[in-house]
Amino acid sequence: MKTVIIGTGSFAPPRVVTNDDLAEIVDTSDEWIRTRTGIVQRRISEGPGTTWMAAEAAKRALEDAGVRPEEIDIIIAATTTADYCFPSTACEVQGILGAGNAVGYDVSAACSGFIFALHTMDALIKTGTYGTGLVIGADNLSKTVDWSDRSTCVLFGDGAGAAVVKACESGDRGVICSQLGSDGSKASVLTCQARSMGNFLTESRPEPGYIAMEGQEVFKFAVKKVPECVDSLLRDAGTDIDEVKYLVLHQANYRICESIARRLKISMDKIPMNIDRYGNTSGATIPILLDELNRQGKLCRGDKVVLAGFGAGLTWGAMLVQW
Numbered sequence: 001m002k003t004v005i006i007g008t009g010s011f012a013p014p015r016v017v018t019n020d021d022l023a024e025i026v027d028t029s030d031e032w033i034r035t036r037t038g039i040v041q042r043r044i045s046e047g048p049g050t051t052w053m054a055a056e057a058a059k060r061a062l063e064d065a066g067v068r069p070e071e072i073d074i075i076i077a078a079t080t081t082a083d084y085c086f087p088s089t090a091c092e093v094q095g096i097l098g099a100g101n102a103v104g105y106d107v108s109a110a111c112s113g114f115i116f117a118l119h120t121m122d123a124l125i126k127t128g129t130y131g132t133g134l135v136i137g138a139d140n141l142s143k144t145v146d147w148s149d150r151s152t153c154v155l156f157g158d159g160a161g162a163a164v165v166k167a168c169e170s171g172d173r174g175v176i177c178s179q180l181g182s183d184g185s186k187a188s189v190l191t192c193q194a195r196s197m198g199n200f201l202t203e204s205r206p207e208p209g210y211i212a213m214e215g216q217e218v219f220k221f222a223v224k225k226v227p228e229c230v231d232s233l234l235r236d237a238g239t240d241i242d243e244v245k246y247l248v249l250h251q252a253n254y255r256i257c258e259s260i261a262r263r264l265k266i267s268m269d270k271i272p273m274n275i276d277r278y279g280n281t282s283g284a285t286i287p288i289l290l291d292e293l294n295r296q297g298k299l300c301r302g303d304k305v306v307l308a309g310f311g312a313g314l315t316w317g318a319m320l321v322q323w
Contacts, residue, residue: 002174007065038254042157078113111311161287
C-alpha cells in the first residue's frame with residue numbers, strides 16, 4: 001500500500017507587507033533583509049487566524065483532488081499557532097469543511113510539522129487504517145512575533161498549505177520512504193513560551209511569549225542536519241540525488257538553502273524558492289511551495305521529489321515522493 005498525493009492547495013492572506021513597510025516600524029532596511037534572508041515581502045493576516053487559512057487551503061486541495069469532504073477519513077493539521085489550545089485546528093477544519101466522516105487531530109513540530117504530519121498519515125495509510133486523508137500545514141506567526149525585534153520580525157509570515165492523499169495498492173507513485181529526527185537538548189535555541197507560566201498560587205497571570213531564536217545556532221544546525229538527513233534518506237531508498245527533480249526545502253532563509261545545495265553538491269536549480277514572496281510561514285512553507293509547483297505544471301508523473309524541513313525542537317525530517 002502506498003500513500004499518493006492526489007491534490008494540493010494553499011492560501012496566504014491578501015495583505016502584503018514589504019521590507020520597506022517594516023523599516024517604518026523597526027530599525028532595518030530592505031537591503032539588510034534581502035541580503036541576509038532573501039525575503040522581499042510576506043503575507044500578514046489582519047484578522048482571521050490559523051483555522052481560517054487552513055480551511056481555505058484544504059478547500060483548494062480537495063477541489064484539485066476531485067474529492068468531496070465526506071470522502072475524507074482523517075485530517076492531520078501541523079501547526080504551532082493554533083487559534084485555541086483546544087479544540088484542535090484539525091477538528092475546526094473538519095467542521096468548516098463538513099467532513100463528518102473524518103477523525104482530526106494536530107501535530108506540533110514547528111517548521112518540520114508538515115513532514116511529520118505527512119509521515120504520520122503515510123504510516124496510518126500503510127496499515128490500512130485509513131484510505132483518504134487531508135494533511136495541512138498552517139501557521140499564523142505574526143501573532144507570536146515581537147514586532148520591535150528586528151532579528152525575528154523580518155523573517156516570518158502567515159499562510160497555509162494542504163495535500164489530499166489516498167491509498168494506492170499498485171503503481172510506482174507515492175511516498176517511497178521518510179526519516180524524522182529530533183534533538184531536545186537544543187530545544188532552547190528556538191522557542192515561543194505558551195500560556196502556562198502563571199496561576200492563582202503564583203499570583204501572576206499566564207501570558208504567552210514571543211518567538212525567541214539564536215539565529216546562528218539554528219543556521220549551523222540546519223546546514224549540517226538537513227544534508228545528512230537527505231543523504232541518509234536517499235541511501236535507504238537506493239536513489240541517487242541526480243534522480244531527484246526537486247528538493248522542496250523549508251523556506252527559512254535563502255542562505256541556508258544555498259549552503260544545503262553546496263553540501264549536497266547540487267545546483268540551486270533543483271531547489272525551488274518562494275521565500276522572497278512569503279517569508280518563513282513555518283509548517284506551511286513546504287505545502288505552499290509544493291502547491292505552487294503542482295499548479296505551475298512543474299511536477300510530472302514519475303518525478304522524484306524530496307521534501308525536507310527543520311525547525312524548533314530541534315526537529316528535522318525528509319521524505320522521498322514519486323509524483
